[in-house]
Amino acid sequence: MSVPGSESGRGRVGLFVTCLADLFRPSVAWASVRLLEQAGFEVTVPDRQTCCGQPAYNAGDLPTARRVARGILDAFEPFDYVVAPSGSCAGMLRLHLGRLFESEPDTATRAEQLARRTHELTEFLVDVAGWTGVAASFPHRVTYHDSCSSLREMAVRDQPRALMAQVQGLELVELGDRDVCCGFGGTFCVKYPDISTKMVSDKTAAIAATGAETVLAGDLGCLLNIAGRLAREGRPVACRHVAEVLAGTNGTDPIVPVGP
Amino acid sequence: MSGARERILTRVRERLGSAPEEPAPSREPREVRSGDVGEFCRRLQAAGASVERIAEDAVPQAVARYLAERNLAARVKVSPALANLGWAEEPLLETAVGVADLADSAAVMPAALGVAETGSLVHASAEDNPTTNHFLPDHAIAVVAEETVCADLEAAFSAASGPVMPRTICLITGPSRTGDIEQRIELGAHGPRTLHVLVTAPVPERGPTSAT
Amino acid sequence: MMDGAAAARFPEASARALGDENLQAALRLLGEGFQARRTDAVERFAAFEDARDAAVAAKTRTLRHLDRHLETFEARCREHGGVVHWAETPADARQIVLELLTDRGVRVLSKGKTMVAEEIGLNGFLEANGIEVIETDLGEYIIQLAEEAPSHIIVPAIHKTMPQVADLFRQHHDQTGAELFPRRTPADLVAEARAVLRGRFLEADAGLTGANFLVAETGSSVIVTNEGNGDLTQTLPQLHIVLATIEKVVPTLADGAAILRVLARSATGQDMSAYTTVSTGPRRPSDVDGPAEYHVVLVDNGRSRLLGTPAEEVLRCIRCGACMNHCPVYGAVGGHAYGWVYPGPIGAALTPALLGVETARHLPNASSLCGRCEEVCPMRIPLPKIFRYWREQEHAARLNSGRMRLGLAIWGWLAARPRLYRLATGAAMRVLSRLAGRSRRFRSLFLASGWTQSRDFPAPAGRTFLNSWKQRS
Numbered sequence: 045m046s047v048p049g050s051e052s053g054r055g056r057v058g059l060f061v062t063c064l065a066d067l068f069r070p071s072v073a074w075a076s077v078r079l080l081e082q083a084g085f086e087v088t089v090p091d092r093q094t095c096c097g098q099p100a101y102n103a104g105d106l107p108t109a110r111r112v113a114r115g116i117l118d119a120f121e122p123f124d125y126v127v128a129p130s131g132s133c134a135g136m137l138r139l140h141l142g143r144l145f146e147s148e149p150d151t152a153t154r155a156e157q158l159a160r161r162t163h164e165l166t167e168f169l170v171d172v173a174g175w176t177g178v179a180a181s182f183p184h185r186v187t188y189h190d191s192c193s194s195l196r197e198m199a200v201r202d203q204p205r206a207l208m209a210q211v212q213g214l215e216l217v218e219l220g221d222r223d224v225c226c227g228f229g230g231t232f233c234v235k236y237p238d239i240s241t242k243m244v245s246d247k248t249a250a251i252a253a254t255g256a257e258t259v260l261a262g263d264l265g266c267l268l269n270i271a272g273r274l275a276r277e278g279r280p281v282a283c284r285h286v287a288e289v290l291a292g293t294n295g296t297d298p299i300v301p302v303g304p
Numbered sequence: 305m306s307g308a309r310e311r312i313l314t315r316v317r318e319r320l321g322s323a324p325e326e327p328a329p330s331r332e333p334r335e336v337r338s339g340d341v342g343e344f345c346r347r348l349q350a351a352g353a354s355v356e357r358i359a360e361d362a363v364p365q366a367v368a369r370y371l372a373e374r375n376l377a378a379r380v381k382v383s384p385a386l387a388n389l390g391w392a393e394e395p396l397l398e399t400a401v402g403v404a405d406l407a408d409s410a411a412v413m414p415a416a417l418g419v420a421e422t423g424s425l426v427h428a429s430a431e432d433n434p435t436t437n438h439f440l441p442d443h444a445i446a447v448v449a450e451e452t453v454c455a456d457l458e459a460a461f462s463a464a465s466g467p468v469m470p471r472t473i474c475l476i477t478g479p480s481r482t483g484d485i486e487q488r489i490e491l492g493a494h495g496p497r498t499l500h501v502l503v504t505a506p507v508p509e510r511g512p513t514s515a516t
Numbered sequence: 517m518m519d520g521a522a523a524a525r526f527p528e529a530s531a532r533a534l535g536d537e538n539l540q541a542a543l544r545l546l547g548e549g550f551q552a553r554r555t556d557a558v559e560r561f562a563a564f565e566d567a568r569d570a571a572v573a574a575k576t577r578t579l580r581h582l583d584r585h586l587e588t589f590e591a592r593c594r595e596h597g598g599v600v601h602w603a604e605t606p607a608d609a610r611q612i613v614l615e616l617l618t619d620r621g622v623r624v625l626s627k628g629k630t631m632v633a634e635e636i637g638l639n640g641f642l643e644a645n646g647i648e649v650i651e652t653d654l655g656e657y658i659i660q661l662a663e664e665a666p667s668h669i670i671v672p673a674i675h676k677t678m679p680q681v682a683d684l685f686r687q688h689h690d691q692t693g694a695e696l697f698p699r700r701t702p703a704d705l706v707a708e709a710r711a712v713l714r715g716r717f718l719e720a721d722a723g724l725t726g727a728n729f730l731v732a733e734t735g736s737s738v739i740v741t742n743e744g745n746g747d748l749t750q751t752l753p754q755l756h757i758v759l760a761t762i763e764k765v766v767p768t769l770a771d772g773a774a775i776l777r778v779l780a781r782s783a784t785g786q787d788m789s790a791y792t793t794v795s796t797g798p799r800r801p802s803d804v805d806g807p808a809e810y811h812v813v814l815v816d817n818g819r820s821r822l823l824g825t826p827a828e829e830v831l832r833c834i835r836c837g838a839c840m841n842h843c844p845v846y847g848a849v850g851g852h853a854y855g856w857v858y859p860g861p862i863g864a865a866l867t868p869a870l871l872g873v874e875t876a877r878h879l880p881n882a883s884s885l886c887g888r889c890e891e892v893c894p895m896r897i898p899l900p901k902i903f904r905y906w907r908e909q910e911h912a913a914r915l916n917s918g919r920m921r922l923g924l925a926i927w928g929w930l931a932a933r934p935r936l937y938r939l940a941t942g943a944a945m946r947v948l949s950r951l952a953g954r955s956r957r958f959r960s961l962f963l964a965s966g967w968t969q970s971r972d973f974p975a976p977a978g979r980t981f982l983n984s985w986k987q988r989s
Binding site: 308309311312313315316317319320321323331347350351384402403406422423424429430431432434435436438439440456457458461462465469470471472473474475476477478479480481482483484485486487488490492493494495496 | 542580581586653674677678714717718742762776777786788791794795798799806814816823824
Binding site: 115 | 934
């Protein structure tokens with residue numbers, strides 16, 4: 045059941061890599077490809093993708109967001125599914141793209157169609173694919189950070205947990221403040237660094253309180269923020285994207301290796 | 305400021321444009337069902353009130369007993385509506401009928417209704433039922449008849465507001481409280497520190513051959 | 517009084533707030549306090565989501581015909597002997613209240629908690645005109661003694677710790693006999709405030725309250741309180757003045773019931789607040805207590821201009837405070853940093869409308885858009901969506917920083933040209949990765965000081981995914 049390729053022909057997935065995975069941590073994208081292929085999908089990575097447009101969208105710069113969004117619409121038109129290893133980017137495609145084209149009905153229709161085909165990775169594997177073939181081992185105590193967009197925009201909460209439960213040796217300890225933001229918020233973390241620092245420090249304290257060796261999450265933005273703070277505080281907790289653990293690509297170093 | 309009314313309303317109309325008329329789908333009052341009186345008492349207690357179920361002719365005794373058990377002075381201000389409950393049967397209880405003032409530590413007043421949904425008493429002001437008595441004394445003792453307990457807020461508002469709207473309708477749900485210091489709930493902020501509720505049941509009609 | 521311009525100084529004020537240990541101690545109580553209590557209340561009430569829908573529907577229906585409901589309210593209020601005044605601006609509202617008081621020779625005004633009075637700067641204005649104002653809500657009373665503004669809409673003194681309140685009482689109550697109170701626990705302090713304020717209720721010639729809502733069909737004002745101060749304020753004096761903004765009206769008492777079902781649960785985690793009082797007109801001729809006069813001042817102050825805009829949904833707000841109780845930014849900096857009457861998410865959504873985006877532009881920006889506010893808002897106000905709307909207004913008016921605009925322009929230009937983007941980012945990541953060395957992080961980084969002041973900057977892998985992927989396929 046979990047042999048790669050054994051369920052081929054279930055549909056074509058266009059992988060929305062996300063700019064952060066593309067630039068900072070390609071292993072997240074490789075892991076996503078592997079998981080989607082294991083679940084029996086044909087994965088394509090459209091060459092013309094760059095970013096979901098959130099930096100401009102959330103800064104109120106709609107013309108720029110629109111320009112970037114048009115590229116996405118073109119790049120991801122041909123696929124049965126669009127899957128992103130990020131609740132934040134998937135949320136942008138599913139919930140916000142249409143709003144950008146309120147005055148262009150045809151484009152808005154295309155955006156709505158894209159929205160319906162867009163999924164966050166773990167949500168896709170569990171809810172759409174019904175996949176239960178995780179073949180990975182991670183004998184560690186871990187905790188899981190729910191990104192706000194996964195939790196509130198994409199209703200992703202149980203799906204990553206259902207998948208993690210299939211990983212051999214993985215022990216999940218839940219965070220005390222699991223529905224609270226880590227303070228990343230895109231440009232928020234550099235525009236209001238003091239407030240963001242307070243928020244991420246609360247989060248790293250909560251992570252430390254679980255006694256976990258590794259913190260997992262489904263969004264690289266949160267992970268870079270949390271990893272950066274953990275490293276600065278000298279806390280020996282590793283950070284990884286949940287896809288990396290599910291795909292069994294544990295050889296990769298964690299985001300910022302633990303230690304000085 | 306003359307003309308403010310027209311300017312505000314005109315701006316509102318311009319902004320709204322013409323919206324279609326819609327039916328008001330606000331909820332209908334629920335019918336009373338068995339268990340509502342119990343629900344009312346349970347919720348009132350959960351809100352920090354003490355509740356005692358008594359016969360309707362036993363109010364003076366219950367009041368005297370309540371004050372004695374709590375070591376409070378045997379003295380109450382009685383709302384005019386309750387003046388004729390037979391207070392004389394409790395000779396040790398000092399009563400005065402009227403509007404409460406700062407000297408009154410305890411007062412007895414009626415509630416027009418009880419609300420099962422919320423455990424609220426409903427006070428409706430009237431010539432024989434001053435609002436002050438519910439708020440000024442340290443200890444409020446309210447009398448409510450069990451047959452007045454209604455199901456929900458809609459039923460309570462509907463019953464309390466007609467046919468003539470009283471000046472004050474107050475839903476009272478427990479004693480006064482505050483969370484203003486370090487979010488800790490403390491009772492007795494400005495209104496009563498304690499709320500004792502006497503839920504009365506009708507006395508069965510006594511036949512002419514009754515032994516008493 | 518609060519100076520609206522303070523909203524523009526959010527960055528400085530928030531930095532101060534983060535360093536204020538008393539404030540941080542007070543804010544830390546939110547988790548086990550209001551957040552936990554709301555969670556419990558919602559769990560106890562199986563029909564909470566239905567109740568939310570009903571409350572939203574009631575308010576949405578109201579706003580769609582706001583003009584008619586206001587007219588009905590005015591007519592019914594008048595039928596019951598009340599007087600309705602209309603004020604477009606804070607200055608108009610202040611003047612109406614002052615004239616009501618001076619015409620009747622009022623010297624002492626007792627006041628229930630009303631955010632509208634804060635919004636129009638009423639206290640300072642009345643005091644400058646020789647009228648003594650007694651705040652009767654315990655939290656408002658505490659900040660009146662401290663000469664501060666409220667930092668929360670339902671718990672005005674939430675920023676104060678118990679020892680700070682005890683200090684204030686020592687400063688203001690000693691010499692009045694109140695020094696006998698032990699001041700060791702919150703209960704001691706509540707008892708002391710009660711004793712001090714008791715007599716003052718009776719001294720007041722007039723009482724002023726806000727309104728949680730107004731009811732059109734009966735011409736009534738409704739206040740929801742826990743302390744009972746509002747009821748003493750509107751019952752004992754001869755004159756009762758209600759201050760309410762125009763969006764507070766609902767058509768019927770049943771609509772009010774729909775709001776009550778979610779209000780206390782969201783605010784304090786109670787199923788129902790201790791006192792919900794419907795006031796209709798002055799005392800009836802045969803009544804033995806109650807005010808002889810009842811006046812309602814309807815204040816617009818920018819509400820009507822919000823109708824029909826993408827921000828109009830803020831007009832559904834019932835001022836429960838759940839958004840600020842659950843906001844991690846409010847939890848970090850408290851209410852004063854927001855610089856005006858309404859802090860937290862609702863403030864970030866409403867203040868730009870009332871003070872202008874130019875003054876209040878920081879507030880909707882100081883959000884990670886985490887959405888916890890919208891999640892707990894009983895009226896389902898899409899607060900993050902409204903923050904984005906204000907950011908769009910800010911960007912369109914070129915009020916944001918030039919550096920931010922330039923950065924976005926360059927990034928957007930590049931992101932719309934995938935091939936060039938690939939080249940540029942590929943080169944940049946290669947360089948960054950090499951610079952990071954074996955530690956795989958930066959402790960400081962040019963142009964990223966906002967990040968590196970408190971976080972290491974993780975090094976990129978080196979080769980971008982898309983550049984590698986091309987070789988696989």
